Amino acid sequence: MTKPLEVHGLGYRLPGKGKGETGNGRLLVHEVSFTVGAGETLVLLGRSGSGKTTTLKLLNRLLEPTVGEVRVAGERAADLPVTRLRRRIGYVIQEVGLFPHFTVERNVGLVPSLDGWPPARIATRVRDLLALVGLDSDTFGRRYPHELSGGQRQRVGVARALAADPPLLLLDEPFGALDPITRVELQREFKALEGRLGKGMVFVTHDVREGLLLGTHIGLMLQGRLAFLGTPDEFRRSDHPECKAFMAAA
Amino acid sequence: MSLWHFYARNSQEVLGLVGQHLYLVAISTGAAIAIGVPLGILLTRRPAWRGPVLGVANVFQTVPSLALFGFLIPLPFIGGIGATTAIVALVLYALLPIVRNSYEGVTGVDPAVREAGRGMGMTDWELLTQVELPLGFGVILAGVRVATVVSVGTATIAAAIGAGGLGVYIFRGVAVVDDTLILAGALPAALMALAADGLLGVAERRFAWRGK
Numbered sequence: 489m490t491k492p493l494e495v496h497g498l499g500y501r502l503p504g505k506g507k508g509e510t511g512n513g514r515l516l517v518h519e520v521s522f523t524v525g526a527g528e529t530l531v532l533l534g535r536s537g538s539g540k541t542t543t544l545k546l547l548n549r550l551l552e553p554t555v556g557e558v559r560v561a562g563e564r565a566a567d568l569p570v571t572r573l574r575r576r577i578g579y580v581i582q583e584v585g586l587f588p589h590f591t592v593e594r595n596v597g598l599v600p601s602l603d604g605w606p607p608a609r610i611a612t613r614v615r616d617l618l619a620l621v622g623l624d625s626d627t628f629g630r631r632y633p634h635e636l637s638g639g640q641r642q643r644v645g646v647a648r649a650l651a652a653d654p655p656l657l658l659l660d661e662p663f664g665a666l667d668p669i670t671r672v673e674l675q676r677e678f679k680a681l682e683g684r685l686g687k688g689m690v691f692v693t694h695d696v697r698e699g700l701l702l703g704t705h706i707g708l709m710l711q712g713r714l715a716f717l718g719t720p721d722e723f724r725r726s727d728h729p730e731c732k733a734f735m736a737a738a
Numbered sequence: 739m740s741l742w743h744f745y746a747r748n749s750q751e752v753l754g755l756v757g758q759h760l761y762l763v764a765i766s767t768g769a770a771i772a773i774g775v776p777l778g779i780l781l782t783r784r785p786a787w788r789g790p791v792l793g794v795a796n797v798f799q800t801v802p803s804l805a806l807f808g809f810l811i812p813l814p815f816i817g818g819i820g821a822t823t824a825i826v827a828l829v830l831y832a833l834l835p836i837v838r839n840s841y842e843g844v845t846g847v848d849p850a851v852r853e854a855g856r857g858m859g860m861t862d863w864e865l866l867t868q869v870e871l872p873l874g875f876g877v878i879l880a881g882v883r884v885a886t887v888v889s890v891g892t893a894t895i896a897a898a899i900g901a902g903g904l905g906v907y908i909f910r911g912v913a914v915v916d917d918t919l920i921l922a923g924a925l926p927a928a929l930m931a932l933a934a935d936g937l938l939g940v941a942e943r944r945f946a947w948r949g950k
Contacts, residue, residue: 574859585854589872
């Protein structure tokens with residue numbers, strides 16, 4: 489079976505001063521390779537500026553990789569039209585990015601409606617997804633994002649990312665802006681959800697506890713490179729100084 | 739002679755001038771919207787053009803309006819004596835606030851919202867029409883409001899080049915030193931400006947989406 493995500497030798501260099509040239513800008517991501525299978529969650533862990541968010545954006549081509557190959561469900565990402573690629577990848581970001589002028593229903597149904605699903609099918613899908621993330625669609629469906637709590641907004645964000653049933657989900661510090669209690673609550677629910685969904689996920693965080701809880705694999709980013717890649721247990725036992733530094737902070 | 743007597747005696751003429759004035763403002767603001775909003779949106783997609791375009795629009799604003807009317811008179815097609823010239827001048831005046839606010843309305847959308855839209859696979863057109871324009875609509879409308887209010891005032895000067903409007907009374911009043919006559923032109927123009935400001939202000943608040 490093809491894996492949701494395969495990444496080989498991914499690199500990104502900031503565009504240089506000369507227009508259109510590559511090669512004289514700063515190197516932000518270098519030689520990153522990993523695969524994510526169905527039901528697996530790779531946590532990209534690292535300090536601020538280590539290149540983890542940049543790596544994530546290279547996967548759905550919000551940034552174009554300078555070198556390397558990304559395959560989503562077997563298809564080369566570079567060969568797909570960029571909008572089609574992105575509609576097959578769920579994307580959740582820290583500030584949620586819900587559309588403030590859309591109701592919860594319309595936010596969740598966004599990608600299906602872009603893809604031209606019939607309205608009845610969208611409505612059913614939205615109802616199911618809201619139930620999946622623990623929100624009653626009769627209560628919340630017609631509300632606007634500003635009428636929700638931070639935790640509820642983040643749930644809607646996850647539901648939205650799942651809407652078109654993508655094989656792969658990218659999450660960029662999705663729980664970063666939440667208060668500690670809501671955060672733990674959502675982490676637990678997300679953990680339960682991971683197993684049920686059977687999707688490939690890449691989860692960016694700088695919180696090592698969150699990473700160890702949610703990841704089936706940990707990828708430690710250091711200065712744009714993948715300094716460590718392994719299971720959470722291997723991470724705990726690792727001798728790599730950066731792993732130790734993170735474990736000390738846990 | 740009191741103002742009310744004047745209006746009672748010249749009601750036909752007054753209504754005619756009010757109509758002309760509304761015509762000048764409506765046509766010129768309409769044209770400025772039709773040019774300015776797409777231009778402002780274009781600048782969000784071509785950031786390098788922003789400086790030059792806003793610079794030119796700025797220059798039009800700094801030219802005294804009477805001088806701008808005068809400059810336009812000798813030009814072929816758009817120039818001459820009459821309403822066309824006045825409308826062209828009013829459009830040039832109205833452009834800056836509309837272009838600038840269209841640009842700022844679109845670029846002022848929360849970057850997280852824009853990135854979420856792009857990240858979920860919206861095309862640039864979908865992002866513009868479904869996200870950026872609806873969210874920036876209040877700001878764009880604010881530009882239209884400023885442009886309209888300024889146009890109502892500036893259009894009084896159009897009488898100087900024979901375009902009619904309420905300026906006819908003002909210029910006539912100044913010439914014969916008659917306060918009532920000046921007021922007869924100034925009062926309806928002021929009311930018109932207040933009405934436009936109020937109505938568009940209500941619409942603007944209706945569409946002001948606060949972030950998050």
